[in-house]
Amino acid sequence: MTSTADLLAGYVHAAGVRHIFGYPGESVIDFLEAARHQGIEPVSAVREGTAAFMAQAAAMVTGQPGVCLSTLGPGSTAVLNGVASATLDRVPVLAVSGQIESSREQFFTHQVVDHGRMFAPAAKLALRLEPASADTIIRKALRTATAERPGAVHLTVTADTWLAPAGEAAVVLPPVSAAAGSVDVYGDGDPLRVLRAARRPVILAGIAALRCGAGPELAALAERAGLPVVVSPMAKGTMPEDHPYFAGVLDMAGHRVVWDLLAGADLILAAGFDPVELISPWSVSTPVLHLDTTPNTDQVYASAHELVGHVGAILGWLTAQWPGEPRWAETEVAAHRARLRAAWRAGWAQGRLNPSDVVTIAREAAPPDAIVTTDVGSHKIMAGQVWQAREPRSVLMTNGLSAMGFGVPAAIAARLIRPDRPVIALVGDGGFAMTATEMRIAAALGLPVTVVVFTDNSLNRIELRQQAMGYPPTATRIGGSDLAAMAEAMGCDGVRVDTPAALEKALAGFGPRSRAAGRPLVVEARIDPSQYEAQF
Numbered sequence: 001m002t003s004t005a006d007l008l009a010g011y012v013h014a015a016g017v018r019h020i021f022g023y024p025g026e027s028v029i030d031f032l033e034a035a036r037h038q039g040i041e042p043v044s045a046v047r048e049g050t051a052a053f054m055a056q057a058a059a060m061v062t063g064q065p066g067v068c069l070s071t072l073g074p075g076s077t078a079v080l081n082g083v084a085s086a087t088l089d090r091v092p093v094l095a096v097s098g099q100i101e102s103s104r105e106q107f108f109t110h111q112v113v114d115h116g117r118m119f120a121p122a123a124k125l126a127l128r129l130e131p132a133s134a135d136t137i138i139r140k141a142l143r144t145a146t147a148e149r150p151g152a153v154h155l156t157v158t159a160d161t162w163l164a165p166a167g168e169a170a171v172v173l174p175p176v177s178a179a180a181g182s183v184d185v186y187g188d189g190d191p192l193r194v195l196r197a198a199r200r201p202v203i204l205a206g207i208a209a210l211r212c213g214a215g216p217e218l219a220a221l222a223e224r225a226g227l228p229v230v231v232s233p234m235a236k237g238t239m240p241e242d243h244p245y246f247a248g249v250l251d252m253a254g255h256r257v258v259w260d261l262l263a264g265a266d267l268i269l270a271a272g273f274d275p276v277e278l279i280s281p282w283s284v285s286t287p288v289l290h291l292d293t294t295p296n297t298d299q300v301y302a303s304a305h306e307l308v309g310h311v312g313a314i315l316g317w318l319t320a321q322w323p324g325e326p327r328w329a330e331t332e333v334a335a336h337r338a339r340l341r342a343a344w345r346a347g348w349a350q351g352r353l354n355p356s357d358v359v360t361i362a363r364e365a366a367p368p369d370a371i372v373t374t375d376v377g378s379h380k381i382m383a384g385q386v387w388q389a390r391e392p393r394s395v396l397m398t399n400g401l402s403a404m405g406f407g408v409p410a411a412i413a414a415r416l417i418r419p420d421r422p423v424i425a426l427v428g429d430g431g432f433a434m435t436a437t438e439m440r441i442a443a444a445l446g447l448p449v450t451v452v453v454f455t456d457n458s459l460n461r462i463e464l465r466q467q468a469m470g471y472p473p474t475a476t477r478i479g480g481s482d483l484a485a486m487a488e489a490m491g492c493d494g495v496r497v498d499t500p501a502a503l504e505k506a507l508a509g510f511g512p513r514s515r516a517a518g519r520p521l522v523v524e525a526r527i528d529p530s531q532y533e534a535q536f
Helices: 002-016 027-035 048-062 073-077 080-088 115-119 130-146 191-196 207-211 215-223 256-264 311-321 330-344 356-366 378-386 407-417 428-443 461-469 483-487 500-506 530-535
Strands: 017-021 041-044 066-070 094-101 127-128 152-158 183-186 201-205 228-232 246-249 267-271 289-290 305-309 369-372 423-426 450-455 491-499 521-526
Touching: 002 130, 017 027, 017 407, 027 041, 027 066, 027 094, 027 152, 041 048, 048 066, 048 080, 048 094, 048 407, 066 073, 073 080, 073 094, 073 115, 073 201, 080 094, 080 115, 080 152, 094 115, 094 130, 115 152, 127 130, 130 152, 152 267, 152 356, 183 311, 191 267, 191 289, 191 305, 191 311, 201 215, 201 256, 207 215, 207 311, 228 256, 246 256, 246 330, 246 378, 256 330, 256 428, 267 311, 289 311, 305 311, 311 407, 330 378, 356 378, 356 407, 356 423, 356 450, 356 500, 356 530, 369 378, 369 407, 378 461, 378 530, 407 423, 407 428, 407 450, 423 428, 428 450, 428 483, 450 530, 461 530, 483 491, 483 521, 491 500
Parallel strands: 017 041, 017 066, 066 094, 094 152, 127 152, 201 228, 201 267, 228 246, 267 289, 289 305, 369 423, 423 450, 450 521, 491 521
Antiparallel strands: 183 305
């Protein structure tokens, strides 16, 4: 007979999972042992909340479900933020939390919270694993997490369930990838006629295009029809950013130039675009042709026609049907990109370490195949536009929930999952303060990640909003810390820089395969934040 713990571990392994991120507790040690027997490596984070971010990042890198594990009580409450992040970022995560024995669950109060009520608003689904129906529940959890739109599913398991027999059920993995079938058309009239009639259409590609691996079809349509392609932040790399028809990233630095492009178009092809990524309100009146894995139920924008299915298949179909001449010349898109570059460089100051300098220097120092993670704050807005992504799943950021504290654990997970790829994290000093102690995990695992901290001793985004409203800075100042010394204390290398030349020197060893000695590097980049004022 197979135990419930063995069955869950078997399903997780069959789904391609090789690391489980969590924090051990008495209520989950049986599952940890079962996972170990399956060849799955448990990775213990400093706290459960960052473990959930690690699982999310693992799923972002691989396209497969990520798994995080927590014990009961405070362990489960700590993982809640990461569950919400995966759900709003549309990333498939299975979050497993232990619970007290079922015989005491209904009346005992010590460390007992109602997981169903707590996780239901933050997850796609909150389930309870019972031995008699374990096979069905596990398949339902995995299928729901990966179905469009993906997200987190929470699974509660009582301590006495793990070793209970789950019968002779064999592992039969449900589909966990995007559909590649037909295209459904909604709305009256012919959407192809609408597209053919447009003289200045623009593509807005989003995270569903990334999930569907639609990059080749996106580039083919852009080239055949001569269409500029704007991408959402989490879809960076779906369209190579050195492509002549790449037209920038929505709602990042220089955002007004990108919105002006969309406003001036006569049709927007929303290809897998998810409104959860919007930072600015949707304010353009340009007609929209909706192309996505799901119908336009958000209604953030109106769309008379909807093409629903695999985004790559839809784009391929449109390319095959395209009869006309290219709508935009490459020179026109290049002129737009020049305006965008001027916009994100606005506020640049000679002789200082500007935020855009940090991103540019980091991109030049990093090998072409490097994976970059970002935290949340003004630095993310800059990095989202300035960092040039060359392939999908090479830029990991949270833009749905936009939770601070994501960048460092995401970098650790990315390097663990992809040891062949250099990894660099671009984080603010506020987000770094939330997760700095996770660097000891990177050191202990011998993961040579590089973390560049944009240090201005403030929560800049909030401070700028206070300034715009005529308020003095309140509760936004961060006491100065010696981040280089902190890094050294956790087994990492640390350096402080305040000029572009010093940053170039600090990152010079990033090079091929990055820091072969296996020691993580923390770079405290003391920036002048005044450039942010011109952006936001």
